[in-house]
Every structure is written in structure tokens, then in C-alpha cells.
Amino acid sequence: MGSSHGKARVIRKSYSEGIHFVPMLERSYELFFDLQDLTGSELIKITGGLTVAKKGSDVLDGIKNSAKTYNCEIEILSPSEMKYRWKIFNPDQDMEGVLDLMGGALFPERIIKANLDISKDHGADLRFNTKIVKWRSTGNGVSLETEKGDIIYGDTLIISSGAWLSTLLEDLNLPLFVERQVLFWFNPIKNSKIFLPENSPNHSWEYEDGRTIYVQPNFGQGVKAAIHHDGYEVHPEKINRNRLNVNEEKKLRSIMNPYIPDLDIDSIDHAVCMYTNTPDREFIIDFHPNYKNVLVISPCSGHGFKFSPVIGEIVFNLIITNKCEFNLNPFSIERLL
Ligand SMILES: Cc1cc2nc3c(=O)[nH]c(=O)nc-3n(C[C@H](O)[C@H](O)[C@H](O)COP(=O)(O)OP(=O)(O)OC[C@H]3O[C@@H](n4cnc5c(N)ncnc54)[C@H](O)[C@@H]3O)c2cc1C
Structure with a gap:
């Protein structure tokens, strides 16, 4: 009933939210890989993480700044380079892409299970x-x-x-501020192979100043996509997890479709989650x-x-x-x- 489910989570290293996060992320990567080695279960997959936004936007500058400060590997791509490299992307002409080569996916259900198993082996009373x-x-x-x-x-x-x-x-x-968040999964209608994790990165799109959607490759359950924030306030005891509101899927689709036109317009699945936000x-x-x-x-x-x-x-x-x-x-x- 918490906020740690949903099959895949984004991990990235060049961090627009603030360079103070990067040393913590470096340690997180080490620990995720250690846990993966220890359990033999796939917990993290590096696919690259592409952020697309207007050239000169704060989010792209933030990524570039943290990459420069901490020597993180990034690539800067023009709209035509993005279209050429991944046929499924259709950025606006005034956009730019920054590819974080350490971006990728975490598999939360497996990670939580691994942590519970290990803590139990070490004497935790769960x-x-x-x-x-x-x-x-x-x-x-x-x-x-x-x-x-x-x-x-x-x-x-x-x-x-x-x-x-x-x-x-x-x-x-x-x-x-506890905010309702809905995740959706979509099937590709064209170029389905490019949506696989071997062929495309995580991608996030700043469609308006400070407003983004994020999309993850198809790890077997469809392509996951969601609007980051922009949900309404909920109480964790009262949130309706079973029913979608009329506009939730429609809104995501209308933002996403121009940038990623090869995804089906109807979702195949969804999950309701909550962000707990500090100001x-x-x-x-x-x-x-x-x-x-x-x-x-x-x-x-x-x-x-x-x-x-x-x-x-x-x-x-x-x-x-x-x-x-x-x-x-x-x-x-x-x-x-
Ligand atoms: C849709 C969505 C997508 C996200 N995507 C990303 C992402 O891509 N990358 C990323 O890094 N982060 C992401 N996040 C954020 C991240 O997943 C969460 O912030 C984080 O997992 C929250 O962990 P938590 O342990 O604080 O809370 P929770 O996972 O909610 O755990 C809190 C637990 O406490 C329990 N609890 C509450 N009250 C009590 C009580 N009184 N007694 C006993 N137990 C209690 C709850 O049942 C719950 O199990 C996302 C979050 C959401 C919702």
C-alpha cells in the first residue's frame, strides 16, 4: 500500500535536482551492484537515461553541471541525432537531449525482497x-x-x-503534501523492438517549464509511462487505488503521443501510487x-x-x-x- 511498487524505477547519476545528491548516488550504485552480486537476481539494468527538454532549460543545465562536477559520462544530442539513433522519438526542433550513460532501471519488488531475505538471514524479526x-x-x-x-x-x-x-x-x-500518482503501461504499435531495454534508454520529456513525463523501456510488461508530479492531494487512508479518474490517462497520452507516436493510445495496465512531497x-x-x-x-x-x-x-x-x-x-x- 506504500510507494515502492510498480515493476521498474528510474536510476540516474547526473542529477538535475542538485549536485549534492551525486556522491550519495555513487554509493547507491555500488550498493545496488553488491546486492545484485550477492543475490544473483537482476536488480539493476543500465540502459542509459535520456532527458529531453528545451535547449538551455534549467533541467538540462543541472544535468550538465552535475556531470561536469563529478565527471559523469553524458552525451548531448540534437533533435535529428535523437531521431536517427532511436527511431521512436520525435522531439521538437528547439529541444536538446542529454544522455546519462549510467541511467537505467531498478526493479523495486525484487530489491525489496532481496533486502527482506538478507535482513531475515541476519536475524531481523520481520x-x-x-x-x-x-x-x-x-x-x-x-x-x-x-x-x-x-x-x-x-x-x-x-x-x-x-x-x-x-x-x-x-x-x-x-x-x-501527499500526491496521487498513476503509472501506465502501453504496448508499442510499431517498432516494438526499439522499445526493448537493449535498444532504448529511460527517457523523460520536459513538455512545459518544470513539468515532465517519464517513460521506461519494455521490460516484459509493456512500456511504463507517467506524469512526474501534477497529481492532486490525497490522504493515504482514503486514496482510491481501484478507479482511474476520467482525465488521468487522457492527459498523459496527449502529452506523450507527439513525442513517442509509436505507442498505442490505450494503456494495458495501470497502478496507483503516492508521492510524499516536502516543499x-x-x-x-x-x-x-x-x-x-x-x-x-x-x-x-x-x-x-x-x-x-x-x-x-x-x-x-x-x-x-x-x-x-x-x-x-x-x-x-x-x-x-
Ligand atoms: C509512482 C512513483 C514512481 C516513482 N518513481 C521513482 C523513480 O523512478 N526513481 C526513484 O528513485 N524514486 C521514485 N519514486 C519514489 C520512491 O519510490 C519512493 O519515494 C520511495 O520508494 C518511498 O519509500 P518509503 O519507504 O519512504 O515509503 P513506502 O514505500 O510507502 O513505505 C512506507 C511503509 O510504511 C508502512 N506504514 C505506514 N504507516 C505505518 C504504521 N503506522 N505502522 C506500520 N507500518 C506503516 C506502509 O504500509 C509502507 O509499507 C517513485 C514513487 C512513486 C509513487
């Missing part, structure tokens, strides 16, 4: 469908109360409840301001999955060593109070 209704911190530790009335004790509490973060942190009154679209990685044994974690704002292993490592280091090699200032709780 409890599913166990709702926490209350928590307390005392000088000596923390306690949790489940919906069924069981009490669980521990040294440290990590609250990472996604769209339900505000529910478990009512005292902080965090300015979080500045940074994450939350910080101790609770009133309790030093409670850590609040939210890899949120619609771009956090690719950071999940490095954030896991950061959490471990904060709890065990109280040190972190990354600058966590952008992710402080104080900025939101």
Missing part, C-alpha cells in the same frame, strides 16, 4: 501487516504499540512510514528534534528509491557510529519546522 498506532521515547529506549495492543521495545526507533509520516509525527506538523523536494534524514533515539527517514518527493541503499547505510552509521560522510543539512527536519 512483521508484516502490523500497524503501529503509538510510539514513545524514554531516556532508556523506545516502545511501540501495535493495533492489536502488543508492545515492542527497542533502543532506537526509525520512522520511515512514507505517506503516513505525518500520522506518526503529528506533534511536528510537517508541511508534507523543497529534498528528503528527510534526521533525528526527531525532541528525541535523540528516534530517527525520521523519508526518501520522498518522488525521487527517493534510487537512494534506498545509501540511505540504509546512512541510517546504520547514524545509529551505530553517529557519523555520516555525506552532507545531511539539506535533509534536516529543522528546515521544515
Whole structure:
């Protein structure tokens, strides 16, 4: 019921959202590849990641800037080069493409399973469908109360409840905006081989200033596409996951069709998900301001999955060593109070 499903997630390294994310991403890539080697299951696939936007736009400048600062490999492509290289793309004449050679896909269901299996092998006590209704911190530790009335004790509490973060942190009154997001899968009607991951990258298109759609290759379930943000506010307990609203598919299709005309206009599947957004679209990685044994974690704002292993490592280091090699200032709780 959370925000980590949907068969494929985007990973990319040259990061327009801010160069402070790049060192964390470098570590994330290492950890994803380590996890993949450990499990023998395909968890990450490098396909390249193409961002297409108006030449000179902030998003393209941001990617180029982070690539320059951290020596990430990118290629800059004109509209005719993009059309020639991938026959399925139809960019506007005033657009430019930046191809991040480390862009690719993560497979979230397999990654979560791998993490659960490994943590279980290392002694974790995993409890599913166990709702926490209350928590307390005392000088000596923390306690949790489940919906069924069981009490669980521990040294440290990590609250990472996604769209339900505000529910478990009512005292902080965090300015979080939970946004409905719908993912769609489409079949190609032409050039279906080019939509395969061997032949085309992830691609995102800035169709208006600051507004994008993203599309992933066909990993076997169809071509996944969605509008990034632009959803309306929802409550995680009340969101309707079963029904589409009239315009949701139509809107995506009308934006996508001119750029990628070879996809069928009717989707074959969809999934409803939620973005939990902070006002500045940074994450939350910080101790609770009133309790030093409670850590609040939210890899949120619609771009956090690719950071999940490095954030896991950061959490471990904060709890065990109280040190972190990354600058966590952008992710402080104080900025939101
Ligand atoms: C449609 C969509 C596409 C995305 N695409 C990308 C992408 O391409 N690349 C990328 O990097 N990121 C992407 N993201 C963002 C990223 O996937 C999410 O931000 C991230 O996975 C959220 O993880 P989380 O652990 O914070 O939250 P969740 O995955 O929602 O996990 C929170 C969990 O806490 C549980 N919980 C809540 N309250 C309680 C309680 N009281 N007691 C017990 N359990 C509780 C919930 O049931 C849930 O399982 C996308 C997000 C969405 C929605």
C-alpha cells in the first residue's frame, strides 16, 4: 500500500535536482551492484537515461553541471541525432537531449525482497501487516504499540512510514503534501523492438517549464509511462487505488503521443501510487528534534528509491557510529519546522 511498487524505477547519476545528491548516488550504485552480486537476481539494468527538454532549460543545465562536477559520462544530442539513433522519438526542433550513460532501471519488488531475505538471514524479526498506532521515547529506549495492543521495545526507533509520516509525527506538523500518482503501461504499435531495454534508454520529456513525463523501456510488461508530479492531494487512508479518474490517462497520452507516436493510445495496465512531497523536494534524514533515539527517514518527493541503499547505510552509521560522510543539512527536519 506504500510507494515502492510498480515493476521498474528510474536510476540516474547526473542529477538535475542538485549536485549534492551525486556522491550519495555513487554509493547507491555500488550498493545496488553488491546486492545484485550477492543475490544473483537482476536488480539493476543500465540502459542509459535520456532527458529531453528545451535547449538551455534549467533541467538540462543541472544535468550538465552535475556531470561536469563529478565527471559523469553524458552525451548531448540534437533533435535529428535523437531521431536517427532511436527511431521512436520525435522531439521538437528547439529541444536538446542529454544522455546519462549510467541511467537505467531498478526493479523495486525484487530489491525489496532481496533486502527482506538478507535482513531475515541476519536475524531481523520481520512483521508484516502490523500497524503501529503509538510510539514513545524514554531516556532508556523506545516502545511501540501495535493495533492489536502488543508492545515492542527497542533502543532506537526509525520512522520511515512514507505517506503516513505525518500520522506518526503529528506533534511536528510537517508541511508534507501527499500526491496521487498513476503509472501506465502501453504496448508499442510499431517498432516494438526499439522499445526493448537493449535498444532504448529511460527517457523523460520536459513538455512545459518544470513539468515532465517519464517513460521506461519494455521490460516484459509493456512500456511504463507517467506524469512526474501534477497529481492532486490525497490522504493515504482514503486514496482510491481501484478507479482511474476520467482525465488521468487522457492527459498523459496527449502529452506523450507527439513525442513517442509509436505507442498505442490505450494503456494495458495501470497502478496507483503516492508521492510524499516536502516543499523543497529534498528528503528527510534526521533525528526527531525532541528525541535523540528516534530517527525520521523519508526518501520522498518522488525521487527517493534510487537512494534506498545509501540511505540504509546512512541510517546504520547514524545509529551505530553517529557519523555520516555525506552532507545531511539539506535533509534536516529543522528546515521544515
Ligand atoms: C509512482 C512513483 C514512481 C516513482 N518513481 C521513482 C523513480 O523512478 N526513481 C526513484 O528513485 N524514486 C521514485 N519514486 C519514489 C520512491 O519510490 C519512493 O519515494 C520511495 O520508494 C518511498 O519509500 P518509503 O519507504 O519512504 O515509503 P513506502 O514505500 O510507502 O513505505 C512506507 C511503509 O510504511 C508502512 N506504514 C505506514 N504507516 C505505518 C504504521 N503506522 N505502522 C506500520 N507500518 C506503516 C506502509 O504500509 C509502507 O509499507 C517513485 C514513487 C512513486 C509513487
